[in-house]
Amino acid sequence: xxxxxxxxxELNVSISTVSKALNNSDEIGEETVRRVKELAELYNYKPNxxxxxxxxxxxxxxxxxxxxILNRFLAKVLFGIEREASKHGYNIITCISNESLxxxxxSLQLLAxxxxxxxxxxxxxxxxxxxxxxxxxxxxxxxxxxxxxxxxAHDVMCDKVIVDDFDATYNATKSLLAEKRKNIAFVSNINDxxxxxxxxxxxxxxxxxxxxxEPIVLKIKKKDDHQKKIRSFLKKNKTVDxxxxxESSSGIxxxxxxxxxxxxxxxxxxxxxxxxxxxxxxTFPKLTTxxxxxxxxxxxxxxxxxxxxQSGSSSNDDNKTKIVKTSLIKNKSTL
Numbered sequence: 001x002x003x004x005x006x007x008x009x010e011l012n013v014s015i016s017t018v019s020k021a022l023n024n025s026d027e028i029g030e031e032t033v034r035r036v037k038e039l040a041e042l043y044n045y046k047p048n049x050x051x052x053x054x055x056x057x058x059x060x061x062x063x064x065x066x067x068x069i070l071n072r073f074l075a076k077v078l079f080g081i082e083r084e085a086s087k088h089g090y091n092i093i094t095c096i097s098n099e100s101l102x103x104x105x106x107s108l109q110l111l112a113x114x115x116x117x118x119x120x121x122x123x124x125x126x127x128x129x130x131x132x133x134x135x136x137x138x139x140x141x142x143x144x145x146x147x148x149x150x151x152x153a154h155d156v157m158c159d160k161v162i163v164d165d166f167d168a169t170y171n172a173t174k175s176l177l178a179e180k181r182k183n184i185a186f187v188s189n190i191n192d193x194x195x196x197x198x199x200x201x202x203x204x205x206x207x208x209x210x211x212x213x214e215p216i217v218l219k220i221k222k223k224d225d226h227q228k229k230i231r232s233f234l235k236k237n238k239t240v241d242x243x244x245x246x247e248s249s250s251g252i253x254x255x256x257x258x259x260x261x262x263x264x265x266x267x268x269x270x271x272x273x274x275x276x277x278x279x280x281x282x283t284f285p286k287l288t289t290x291x292x293x294x295x296x297x298x299x300x301x302x303x304x305x306x307x308x309x310q311s312g313s314s315s316n317d318d319n320k321t322k323i324v325k326t327s328l329i330k331n332k333s334t335l
Contacts, residue, residue, distance in 0.1 A: 002043040011035060062305060063116035064094045065107045067124050067151070072248070072276060073294050074122065077149060080298020081120055088306050090117075099125040105135045117309045118145040120301045123153055129192050145308040149301045151193050159304040160321045163292045165195050168326040169202030172244055172272050172290055175328065177211050179270060179335045181242040184213070187230065187254055188246035189220040199246045199274070216240060220250065231257045241269050248275035248289075255283055255333055270334040277329075285332030297324050 008015045013032065021028045021036035062085055066074045082092050093116060095107035104124045111119070119139065128151060136156045140146055149161040176184050186203040190196035200217065207213045218233045220226055230253045234240060245251030251273020258269045265271060265285055275289040300322045308314070
C-alpha cells in the first residue's frame with residue numbers, strides 16, 4: 001500500500017505538502033493539489049485511519065446500539081444517523097441489544113475500548129424494566145459521551161432526542177373525540193417501556209380529564225398472540241368506536257380485525273396508530289398515522305453527539321434534550 005512518504009518522494013514535495021493538498025488546505029496551490037490528488041488516485045491511496053486516530057486521539061467512529069434491527073422505526077433512525085455522521089466524516093458501528101440488558105452492557109464494553117468516540121442508543125426494554133442505568137453512567141465517566149433517543153433513561157445526564165409522545169397521543173385522542181367517538185380504546189404492546197407509558201398517559205388525560213369518559217385499555221404482552229388478543233378484545237367490547245394504538249402492529253391488526261368482524265372503518269370505528277407512511281400504504285383503508293420522523297431523530301442524535309465529541313466533553317450541565325414534533329397524518333381510517 002502506497003504511503004504519504006512515497007507520494008511525496010515521487011512528486012518531489014514534502015510529506016506535509018501532500019497531506020495538506022489531500023485535505024484541500026488553502027496553503028497549497030491549485031496545481032499542486034491537482035497533481036497530488038491525481039497521483040493518489042492513480043495509486044488508490046487510502047489514509048491510514050488507525051494512524052490518524054492515534055495522532056488525533058479520535059477514531060471518527062460512532063457506536064450505535066439499537067434494541068431491534070427488524071423494527072422499521074429504529075431502522076429509519078439508523079439511516080438518519082449514518083447519513084448525518086457521514087456528512088461529518090464519521091463512520092458508525094452498529095450493535096443490536098435484542099432488548100437485553102446484558103447485551104447492551106456487552107456492546108458498551110466492547111466498543112468503549114478505544115473503538116469509538118461516543119455512543120448513540122435507544123435503551124433496551126430489559127434495562128428500562130429494571131431501571132438499570134449504572135452501565136451508562138460508567139461509560140460517560142470514562143469520557144465517552146452518550147446520546148439517547150426514543151427510549152431514554154431520564155436519570156442519566158446526557159443529551160437526548162425524543163418525540164412528543166404524551167402530546168401526540170393526547171392530540172390524536174382529542175381528534176377522535178372531535179369525531180364524536182364515545183368509546184375510544186387504547187391498545188399497546190409496548191407497556192413496559194418509557195414511550196409506551198407516555199402514550200398511555202396522553203390518552204388518559206384526554207379521556208379522563210377532558211372528556212370524562214372511562215378509559216378502555218388493552219395491554220398486550222410479548223408472549224401473547226397479538227391477533228387473537230385484539231380480536232377477542234373487539235368482540236367483547238362491541239361498543240368501541242375508535243382505537244388509538246401505541247405502535248404500528250397493534251393499529252394494523254385492530255383495523256384488519258374490525259373489518260373481519262363486520263365493522264366498517266371509519267363509519268363504525270376509527271383507527272389511529274403510531275406508524276409510518278409505508279405502514280399506511282399497506283392497509284385498506286389507509287391508516288391514519290402519527291409520524292415520528294425517524295430520520296430526523298437520527299440526524300439530530302448524530303449532530304448532538306458529534307458536537308459533544310468535538311467539544312471534548314462527555315457530559316456537563318449543558319445537556320440538551322431535543323424534541324422532534326410528530327405529525328398526525330389523516331387518512332381513510334378516520335372520519
